[in-house]
Amino acid sequence: MTAAVRFEAVRKVYGRVVAVDRIDLSLEPGTFVGLIGHNGAGKSTSLRMLMGLLRPSEGRVFVRGVDVAASPREARKHLGAVPEEPSLYPYLSAKEFLEFVAEVRGGGDVGAALELTGLGADADRLIREYSQGMRRKTALAAAMLGEPGVLVLDEALNGLDPPSAARVKAALRRACDRGQTVILSTHVVETVQAVSDRVVMLARGRVVADERVSDIGSAGLEALFLQRIAETQPES
Amino acid sequence: MLRVSNSLRVDGVVPVCRQALVPLVLAALAVPLLQPVFLGFLHHPMDAWSEGFAQVLMRAGIFVIGWVALDLYSAIIRGEERAVLAQWPVDPARVVSFVTLQVAVRSWWLVPATGIVLSPVALSGESTRWGLGVFVLIGAWLMSLSCGAAVLLGAIAAAESEKTAPLLDLLRGNNPRAQAAFLYAPGLVLGLAGAVVVQASFGVDGALRGDLVAAATVVLPLPLALVGWALVPGLARSCWFDGTAVLAEIDARYASLESAEEALRVYLDGLVRFLPSRIGLYALKDLRHGWRSRRTLIVGAWILGMVGLAASWTAAAEGPVRALLVVVTSVLLVASVGAAMESDEPEFLRQVMPRETLTRGLARGVVTLAWVQPCVWPAVAGVGVRRGGTEAAWVLAMGLTATVLGAVLAAGCRSAQRRALAVYAPAATLGGAALAAWISGGLA
Structure with missing residues (x-):
């Protein structure tokens, strides 16, 4: 079976700074992956390469077997993404923006996406009048439109009110059950523990742990995270 | 739509x-x-x-x-x-x-x-x-x-x-x-x-x-x-x-x-660094931020400055006037950076730039003066070679006049803040046209 996402010896270097150091990763369809790591661990850089917004210095990234750098448009057809700082059209309403995305994607239930993120009542207001949280909800709703094969969410639950966050998490879980792959980057270990099937930990640009959440146990994820982070610190 | x-x-x-x-x-x-x-x-x-x-x-x-x-x-x-x-x-x-x-x-x-x-x-x-x-x-x-x-x-x-x-x-x-x-x-x-x-x-x-x-x-x-x-x-x-x-x-x-x-160094960084500290610090910040955020405009004006050299490279009597018109246009373009930065400068620059109008104007004026050099000197050199030192000095003097005009206009637009560029553009167009009319009359 073709992997939903594959990182093949991916390296990203800025001058002398190694942001991502030879990541090899393969994610199956229908998996909810929590991506955790401290600030500067390489999470956003990895996800931006997956979204096609950055190019690897070495290696390749595939989405459903499509090389993201070689076939950017084809790869994006399989992707729904919320970058760390989503960009939206300020002079469109959320409903108009989602209708536009649905047209680009070739379909999608705009009403359901608005309802899911709790934007229904504000759907006709211009995005420029929205709070940060509402903008993030709009970006989330747009990413989920048309049920793309892979959902990439970079800190996408930050700033959401608790009821909305709960609704979105449940919807993401259902998406996984339907065969979509979800990659959620977050600092919140509890979120990963609650919704993920698999956790990938990054430190200093490397994968330091890749485990099934069910194998870790209820109290173990945070401990494992801290242990692996400590192991990657250079000896003084 | x-x-x-x-x-x-x-x-x-x-x-x-x-x-x-x-x-x-x-x-x-x-x-x-x-x-x-x-x-x-x-x-x-x-x-x-x-x-x-x-x-x-x-x-x-x-x-x-x-x-x-x-x-x-x-x-x-x-x-x-x-x-x-x-x-x-x-x-x-x-x-x-x-x-x-x-x-x-x-x-x-x-x-x-x-x-x-x-x-x-x-x-x-x-x-x-x-x-x-x-x-x-x-x-x-x-x-x-x-x-x-x-x-x-x-x-x-x-x-x-x-x-x-x-x-x-x-x-x-x-x-x-x-x-x-x-x-x-x-x-x-x-x-x-x-x-x-x-x-x-x-x-x-x-x-x-x-x-x-x-x-x-x-x-x-x-x-x-x-x-x-x-x-x-x-x-x-x-x-x-x-x-x-x-x-x-x-x-x-x-x-x-x-x-x-x-x-962090940018074009002419070293020059601004040696200014008196009262305005040097602000000029340095202004220079660096302006260069990074507006360098396309600045480089575009410099390219126009090279057109000034082409216009000056003639023995014809109207050569200096033509060259000066290009110089005035490119100088006013460069000076627009000051107005543009008033309209969207980041908060850190708003904080660090002095509040006193004179010091602020001087800092921004020095930066404008630094940036206009490639707009003025090619035409001055061209006129100097083809028409002689007197007319070259006149081109230089008019170039500096345009610089002062642009810097003053940009500083004057400060109060308009986000609309500073919208105020500067028509003011500079009319000011430039008046200067151009004066220049052509001066040589005639």
Whole structure:
């Protein structure tokens, strides 16, 4: 079976700074992956390469077997993404923006996406009048439109009110059950523990742990995270 | 269209009308001021008009191309559409077509405004000549839009190509290599499209006499515009998405350099560093931030400064006047950076810049003075070699006068804050036109 996402010896270097150091990763369809790591661990850089917004210095990234750098448009057809700082059209309403995305994607239930993120009542207001949280909800709703094969969410639950966050998490879980792959980057270990099937930990640009959440146990994820982070610190 | 109608609904029609009509009103107001400078040939017998008309048409055409090239660069390379759409499976050909159309709508006034400036030719009885001139300007506008889009997309490919790497390394200075491709792309549009428009401008007289070759040069911008437009879809599909990754590399490169003091240095950094500390600190911040956020505009004005050298390189008596007109335009363009930064300068700069008007004005004035050097000296050198030291000194003095005018106008727009540029543009146009009229009178 073709992997939903594959990182093949991916390296990203800025001058002398190694942001991502030879990541090899393969994610199956229908998996909810929590991506955790401290600030500067390489999470956003990895996800931006997956979204096609950055190019690897070495290696390749595939989405459903499509090389993201070689076939950017084809790869994006399989992707729904919320970058760390989503960009939206300020002079469109959320409903108009989602209708536009649905047209680009070739379909999608705009009403359901608005309802899911709790934007229904504000759907006709211009995005420029929205709070940060509402903008993030709009970006989330747009990413989920048309049920793309892979959902990439970079800190996408930050700033959401608790009821909305709960609704979105449940919807993401259902998406996984339907065969979509979800990659959620977050600092919140509890979120990963609650919704993920698999956790990938990054430190200093490397994968330091890749485990099934069910194998870790209820109290173990945070401990494992801290242990692996400590192991990657250079000896003084 | 939805975005436009929403914007109209929320902001009203006043900003749109202002944007559409102000350039035309300004052009009409500038006609009496510009006529003695650019249309002096109207006082000669009609059969001696051809050279003068070709010269002014060429300048108008180059102005149109330069304006569109810079606007197109901002729209295609770093525009809002890229920020929003780069993550979606959009058809890049449609995106670039739409963005180019947006620029066309935004710059629609260029041909009517330049046509108004040239209108005394028609009013003096040469309406066919004027009509052909407007035709050349339409061709220049269309060609700069379509060929400009093609060149800018090509710049994305060039930014990462190993074949162009040696050339870009020669040009880039302290900038990342990919940035050099983007920095010089508008200049390349100006150079290529400008060469065609120069031919077309000088072909007008021949076309009026029935010379078919000359008529072909007048028409040439239109088929070239079509060729450029035909290239856009293919280039967009192969390059547009890559542009986002290239820009990310450039921005990351600048960001990774930010911590090192050496890497913070920009053009003329060393000069400002040795100013008295009272204004030196502020001037340094202003210089660095202005260079990073507005370097396309500044480099564009410098390229215009090189045009000043070309204009000065003649033994003809009117050479210094022509060179000075280019110098004044480029200097006022550079000075607009001060006004532009008033309209969108980041909070840190607002905090660090002095509150006292005089110190702030001095700091920003020193930075403007530093930036105008490449606008003034090429023309001064050209006039010095071809016409002698006295006239070169006069060009230098007028260049400095334009610098003071621009700096004072930019400082005066401070109170308008977010609308500073909207106030500066008409004020500088009228001030520049008045200075141009004075210059032409001074030499006459």
